[in-house]
Amino acid sequence: MPVVPQSFAMGEMLAVLLARDMADGEKAIVGTNSDIQVAACNLARARHAPHLWWVSGPGGMTNPTEGIIRPAADAENIAVAQAVMDLPLMIDFIDWQIHFFDFAILGALQTDRFGNINTVCVGDHAKPRLRGPGTVGISALCGLSKRFYIMMTRHDRGAFVPKVDFVCGAGHMTGGSSRTDAGLPEGGPSLVVTPLGVFDFEPASKAMRVRSLHEGVTIDEVRDNTGFDLLVPDKIESTLAPDAEELFVLRRAVDTTGVLPAKFPWPKAN
Structure with a gap:
């Protein structure tokens, strides 16, 4: 694992x-267990995208901002939200409107070479080794958002697999033009962020590609912890670490109670 x-x-x-990849004026949606996702949206709003707005998929709260990170569905967010939308309106946005949302941010039990994600189960569906939260609205968000981000708090062969055990969120499917050939709108995953690096998708093949590696991480380490062959550019960039200003805003305006360092420290070295 990376140097801590x-x-x-x-x-x-x-x-x-x-947060760095979000633009002013964009519309976003996050799910229930979304501490990092909420922090990213509120950090972008505080720094460079004041007119970005995000909504809690399970709760309908828009831009709850108090400097305290809570689960996106927590009812305490209602008091500090700019608006609250009821479930029928949320369903209209999530399930029926193509490209209403500019992006969603999603975690997963598994993701594969083409950015398909699995939050249902690991192993046989009838007798899984691990059961996740299920599909919920993920299928619609992956299919209808302009793009989505995959946020993984672990990077190993159990999480990055050749083929997900259950496709609950369609990425670039089997690569190339297979997504649009199947009748889905243009879109799919744009970035994958993990404890080891940042990854994107090669425009023609739609296969996952190394974009940058975090400080102290080697390409051999990434290959050892990935269950499929990543595309590797001739020159591998180093991830630009958070600077002092980004951390100041994050800690003083977004996560004042230190939820992120408490819940998501760096993995211990093997």
């Missing part, structure tokens, strides 16, 4: 990396 930086936690870094 002393100045910031893994959760803080993942939030910063996601």
Whole structure:
């Protein structure tokens, strides 16, 4: 696993990396267990995207901002939200409107070479080794959002597999034009952020590609912890670590109670 930086936690870094890719005026949706996702959206709003708005998929709260990170479905968010939408309206957005959301941020039990994600189960569906939270609205968000981010708090061969055991969120399917050939709108996963690096998808093949590696991480380490062959550019960039200003805003305005470092420290070295 990577060399542990002393100045910031893994959760803080993942939030910063996601926030950097968000643009002003975009519309986003996050799910229930979304501490890092909430932090990323509120960090982007505090720094460079004041007109970005995000909504809690399970709760309908829009832009709850108090400097305290809570589960996105927590009823305490209602008091500090700019608006609250009821379930029928949320269903209209999530299930029926193509490209209403600019992006979703999703975690997964598994993801594969083409960014398909699994939150249902690991192993046979009738007798799984591990059962996840289920599909919920993920299928619609992966299919209808302009893009989605995959946020993984572990990077190993159990999480990055050749083929997910259950496709609950369609990525680039089998690569190439297979997503649009199947009748899905253009879109799919754009970035994957993990404790080891940042990954994107090669435009033609749609296969996952190394974009940057975090400090202290080698390409051999990434290959050893990935269950499929990643595309590797001739020159591998180093991930730009969170700077002092990003961390100041994150800690003083977004995560004032330190949820991210408490819940998402760097993994211990093997």
